Amino acid sequence: MAKTTPVLAPVLGALLLSACASRNLVVVLPEPNGHVGAVVVHAGESQTILNKGYAAATPSARSANPLPAGAYGDTKVKQVFGETLAAMPEPPVSQDLFFETDSLDLTPQSTTALQAFLDKLKTRKAVEIVITGHTDTMGKDDYNDALSLQRAESIKSTLLPVLLKYGVSADAVTAEGRGKRDLLVATPDDTPEPRNRRVEITVR
Amino acid sequence: MQTTVSPIAYHGRRRNSFWLLGCFIAGLPLSAMADERIGQIKTETGTVTIVQAGKTRPAQVGGPVFKSDTVITAGHSSVGITFADNSLMALGPFSRLSLDQFRFNTTTHDGAFDVSLKKGTLAIKSGQIVKQTPEAMRVRTPVAVLGVRGTEFVVRADGTES
Numbered sequence: 001m002a003k004t005t006p007v008l009a010p011v012l013g014a015l016l017l018s019a020c021a022s023r024n025l026v027v028v029l030p031e032p033n034g035h036v037g038a039v040v041v042h043a044g045e046s047q048t049i050l051n052k053g054y055a056a057a058t059p060s061a062r063s064a065n066p067l068p069a070g071a072y073g074d075t076k077v078k079q080v081f082g083e084t085l086a087a088m089p090e091p092p093v094s095q096d097l098f099f100e101t102d103s104l105d106l107t108p109q110s111t112t113a114l115q116a117f118l119d120k121l122k123t124r125k126a127v128e129i130v131i132t133g134h135t136d137t138m139g140k141d142d143y144n145d146a147l148s149l150q151r152a153e154s155i156k157s158t159l160l161p162v163l164l165k166y167g168v169s170a171d172a173v174t175a176e177g178r179g180k181r182d183l184l185v186a187t188p189d190d191t192p193e194p195r196n197r198r199v200e201i202t203v204r
Numbered sequence: 205m206q207t208t209v210s211p212i213a214y215h216g217r218r219r220n221s222f223w224l225l226g227c228f229i230a231g232l233p234l235s236a237m238a239d240e241r242i243g244q245i246k247t248e249t250g251t252v253t254i255v256q257a258g259k260t261r262p263a264q265v266g267g268p269v270f271k272s273d274t275v276i277t278a279g280h281s282s283v284g285i286t287f288a289d290n291s292l293m294a295l296g297p298f299s300r301l302s303l304d305q306f307r308f309n310t311t312t313h314d315g316a317f318d319v320s321l322k323k324g325t326l327a328i329k330s331g332q333i334v335k336q337t338p339e340a341m342r343v344r345t346p347v348a349v350l351g352v353r354g355t356e357f358v359v360r361a362d363g364t365e366s
Binding site for chain 2: 023024025026027028029031035036037038039040041042043044050051059060061064077080081083084085086087088089090091092125126128145149174176177178179181202204
């Protein structure tokens with residue numbers, strides 16, 4: 001851009017063109033936990049992969065146009081996207097709850113954890129609650145899917161009166177079952193593991 | 205770093221128009237196809253409206269968003285939305301976002317999520333759909349298609365190009 005011809009009109013033209021082209025912009029943000037995923041930009045006949053914090057591209061109809069590293073930092077991102085990022089909803093938070101053996105009673109630790117978790121509801125708006133059941137690796141997928149959902153539904157009925165007191169509306173509470181897909185403790189198949197038999201409560 | 209070229213842009217557009225065509229051929233109103241609640245409005249400033257099948261409603265915190273909704277912000281306005289797979293989005297001023305496709309299986313986390321940013325600014329933090337299947341979320345702009353492999357990112361689309 002800086003190395004265009006010294007003749008005034010073409011320089012102005014190039015500046016104008018580049019100003020227009022750079023209206024289209026993609027910037028990957030670094031996440032607080034240090035994790036950065038990736039966004040693949042497909043444009044025209046080309047593509048570019050943005051997989052570092054603040055990696056950016058200015059795609060046009062012709063090409064994906066990755067920018068050199070450092071082109072978009074925190075300050076520039078806030079200039080362009082400040083109002084947008086300020087509107088971002090709070091990230092969902094989750095709490096695992098464990099039960100006494102063969103029971104739907106929470107362990108004492110989980111009772112305390114649930115109370116602390118419910119207190120977070122006071123500072124959030126338009127709360128949705130998701131109750132997700134998990135099993136250990138004993139048994140088949142179908143069985144565990146049904147069992148985890150059943151457990152989630154049962155906890156939902158137990159918690160509903162409490163949640164209503166916190167101002168959550170009944171239709172904002174849903175139950176889901178993940179079976180053995182999301183193990184807290186990795187185990188081989190057919191392994192009894194009490195820490196995997198749990199219910200996760202998420203506020204969104 | 206992968207370098208496989210995926211023909212997403214072409215397939216995506218074609219599939220979308222077939223889907224629309226299908227709706228009209230079947231004689232079903234679009235609203236009946238789209239009455240599935242997929243997310244909820246969590247933050248709002250200024251003036252934000254939502255258009256579904258030609259009908260406009262004001263956006264409000266706690267209100268639902270549905271598949272095929274188009275969310276529109278005025279100047280000095282913004283909106284934040286959470287979706288059923290825990291993905292998060294925010295739209296800045298003078299923006300227009302259509303929620304083209306949302307499928308999510310709460311047990312397997314399989315699904316697909318396509319949106320189009322027609323103009324303005326958008327921030328996205330991807331959720332469980334992308335965690336389960338990288339690039340199952342796609343963001344179209346007038347010039348590009350973004351395949352999301354799990355991250356937080358921001359997009360600006362120049363509405364004058366299309």
